[in-house]
Amino acid sequence: MKKNDLTEGRILTKLLLFAVPFLIANILQSLYGAVDLFVVGRFCGAESVAAVSIGTQVTQIVTSFITGLTLGSTILIGKYMGRRDFEQVKRTIGTSLTIFFFTALFLTGLLLWFGRPLLVLMNTSDQFFELTFQYVAICGAGNVFICGYNAVSAILRGYGDSVRPMAFVAVACVLNVVLDVLFVKYWGMGVAGTAFATVISQGISMGTAVLHLKRKGFIFDFKWKSFRPAKNIVKELAFVGIPISFQEMMVRISFLYLTAVMNRCGVYAAAVVGISSKFDVFAMLSATSIANALAAFTAQNMGAGKPERARKSLWYGMSFALFAATVFWGWAQLSPQSMIRVFNSNEAILTAGVPFFKSCSYDYIMVAMVFCLNGYLNGKEKTVWTMVSCCSGALLLRIPMVYLFGKYFSDDLGKLGMIAPIVSGIMAAYTMAYVIYERRRQAAVSKRKIEGKN
16 A cells, blocks of 8 residues: 555655656557557558548547546545545446446447548548548447556556556557557558557557456456446546546547648648647646646545645646656757658648747647646546636637637648647636635635634
């Protein structure tokens, strides 16, 4: 238990030891889409690059919904671990896995049924429409594996273990690289090959994780009777997880709208946005990792009755995330061409991408603050606030700005790239204001309690 306990010891040391495996796992997990795009970019044409780019953004809506729900289980398990209520931990794990299984089946049907209409709404070009749907359909069919892998990893992180999820994703990543090259380069399967590689690798990773935990005597026994959902846990998961899932989906949908606008600008502009979205993932990995670590760290400490320790972890985590974000921002300002060349060296894509990368990279800094603040608030189970915050940013800020900028600056990718940092900057400002307000409100409540006792 000691090594999984985030409620004792030096805050910075504990947070970094917990967050670094998060970071490594996220780097490896990000290689899924990046390797897909890299291999397709090397052995296929611009249409295939655009198909994988857009297809990935569609599947990320589903993945975002899944990760939102799984983060809910991380928070609840972390809370009960902080309270040392191990029976509730077991019930939460069993309930979570059961819910995620049926959710995955539902999402598979939804994606296969509405995949084509969604691509039409996104103004997907006829040049690569069928290729894009092919990618979406294959990945959608593998949702059970994607959902299962994310569920097991989220459970372990709530338990205080970020090392084993890192190992499981490493298995998937290595397999994905090997299968991508085999299917695309040697078997000529193109876009379909990248999708099959992703699904197969995550399926094997999920199976490896379950077998390992059963053999190592994990707190959950994986017996059929243990998967019976507990009503009170279902309600808690819904209260904590659904707002996170909803906000993630709204953010993804708002970015899909940006993609739809960019698709009207031609295949090269569409490829630029796709490549940018892949690089954004890497540039924001530190912020994402710290945010996820903060959610579990805060949940355990709030459960243990240590809110001040949770609050201090936010400032440590945000400082680290901002430092890492500044490094990537500097790279984008000094040599955006080298960033684009990681995925594609087409001169037309390079020319179109430079102004977009330079302006969009300011979002690395803004989003680092937003992610860390939201991670802390999620750990405190303030998920309704983060949902309102993110949905407001997506629906009231990002989508209207995309519409206006797309209407008046459609030929200026540099200006279109400024949408994300402007929105994230506004979100960071009002989220920080809320955190400060909550801190002062809690201090006032505590003061009144002390005065009442005296």
